[in-house]
Amino acid sequence: MILNTIRECDFSNKKALVRVDFNVPLKDGVVTDDTRIQAALPTINYLLEKGASVVVMSHFGRPKGKKNPEFSMAPIAKRFSELLGKPVVLAKDVIGSEVAAQVAALNKGDVLLLENVRFYAEEEANDPEFAKSLAAFGDVYVNDAFGTAHRAHASTEGVAHYLPSYAGFLIEKEVKFMAPLLENPDKPFVAIIGGSKVSSKISVLESLVRTCNTIVIGGGMAYTFLAVQGHSIGKSLVEEDYKETAASFLAKAKEKGVQVILPVDHLCGEEFKEDTAVIKVDSADIPQNLIGMDIGPKTVELIVAAVTKAKSVVWNGPMGVFEFNSFANGTLTVAKALAQSSATTVVGGGDSVAAINKFDLADKISHVSTGGGASLEFLEGQVLPGIKALEK
Numbered sequence: 001m002i003l004n005t006i007r008e009c010d011f012s013n014k015k016a017l018v019r020v021d022f023n024v025p026l027k028d029g030v031v032t033d034d035t036r037i038q039a040a041l042p043t044i045n046y047l048l049e050k051g052a053s054v055v056v057m058s059h060f061g062r063p064k065g066k067k068n069p070e071f072s073m074a075p076i077a078k079r080f081s082e083l084l085g086k087p088v089v090l091a092k093d094v095i096g097s098e099v100a101a102q103v104a105a106l107n108k109g110d111v112l113l114l115e116n117v118r119f120y121a122e123e124e125a126n127d128p129e130f131a132k133s134l135a136a137f138g139d140v141y142v143n144d145a146f147g148t149a150h151r152a153h154a155s156t157e158g159v160a161h162y163l164p165s166y167a168g169f170l171i172e173k174e175v176k177f178m179a180p181l182l183e184n185p186d187k188p189f190v191a192i193i194g195g196s197k198v199s200s201k202i203s204v205l206e207s208l209v210r211t212c213n214t215i216v217i218g219g220g221m222a223y224t225f226l227a228v229q230g231h232s233i234g235k236s237l238v239e240e241d242y243k244e245t246a247a248s249f250l251a252k253a254k255e256k257g258v259q260v261i262l263p264v265d266h267l268c269g270e271e272f273k274e275d276t277a278v279i280k281v282d283s284a285d286i287p288q289n290l291i292g293m294d295i296g297p298k299t300v301e302l303i304v305a306a307v308t309k310a311k312s313v314v315w316n317g318p319m320g321v322f323e324f325n326s327f328a329n330g331t332l333t334v335a336k337a338l339a340q341s342s343a344t345t346v347v348g349g350g351d352s353v354a355a356i357n358k359f360d361l362a363d364k365i366s367h368v369s370t371g372g373g374a375s376l377e378f379l380e381g382q383v384l385p386g387i388k389a390l391e392k
């Protein structure tokens, strides 16, 4: 996958229309995690240094095609301006004559942030006329919205049909770290996949089994696999409809000589509650009255040993109910093992990234993806429309 990148364009005195993913968490009108804004700054700063004026656009939340002040970009514009260290003007709308006048008035080095592109239903419908209206705001289009690259929307895909289009540094970095995992990873390559459901992770497992040496399956999804192996799983999470899929995945891994590590011990509770007493089960089999809520210490040892030998590791999805402190150990230890590893380590998926941040380990991971759904679809081997539009 070879992309057109911003290094290949002369931006001097040009208007750059830049799609970013500023879909960030807010509480009481204040951005509570600005990771995605920070991640877009190298591209914005580069464009400004190279003499461009910049029209930035993003969605925020799901306002369903209606102008709703609750979903205004205003609080995000404020944080963006603080981080950029210069004024950011918030446009009066997304398209229209007033915005066109604001764009026309931009001078070299100025930054204008459009209102929430999802205030128009045409955005998600990838309406060509809407995409053309956006394209009219720039001489060139830059996409740095990796987190939204799996959506074929007007601002992520449609607009690329009307302007010379380039990948920003963030998209370039995400692809640089993730593409080799699907093509030619440094080996041994270990994938650690967790989270609640087999149904949402089976495609990624089926994709990674092609290049992995070892696959660890943890979290709530592990019990369906244990059940098909004939283990008792007590009252743990199980997806009956996915037992057959889980069985054929295990058969495929065996056929390919891929080692699959499933929990060999557990931390359980009698009830799915934060304050339920922690009961250690020293075997793969879980007694009838218990719920598996975290991997046990022997499983943790197996995972740490695999990570220690690895040259590349990818992690997506927590190993247990890490939101409950007593069941966070498996996820914490995996996070620490990755942080201490000399392998190339890539972490994707909302909850595993949240766990890395909760334990303050982000700077010790080779690459923490800014994409939730996008990173999962990338690892599934799917073509992301927002990235495809930037290919040479």
Ligand SMILES: Nc1ncnc2c1ncn2[C@@H]1O[C@H](COP(=O)(O)OP(=O)(O)OP(=O)(O)O)[C@@H](O)[C@H]1O
Residues within 6 Å of the ligand: 194, 195, 196, 197, 200, 218, 219, 220, 221, 237, 292, 293, 294, 316, 317, 318, 319, 320, 321, 322, 323, 348, 349, 350, 351, 352, 372, 373
């Ligand atoms: N043993 C378990 N039983 C029930 N739920 C579990 C278990 N282990 C992990 N979980 C839950 O799985 C959830 C995460 O699953 P999900 O599939 O959403 O993962 P993810 O890929 O990290 O998330 P995202 O979709 O945000 O990227 C967490 O809320 C966690 O509490």
Ligand SMILES: O=C(O)[C@H](O)COP(=O)(O)O
Residues within 6 Å of the ligand: 021, 023, 061, 062, 147, 148, 151, 371, 372, 373, 374
């Ligand atoms: O947070 C995300 O995963 C992206 O910003 C995409 O948001 P969406 O799922 O509402 O399209």
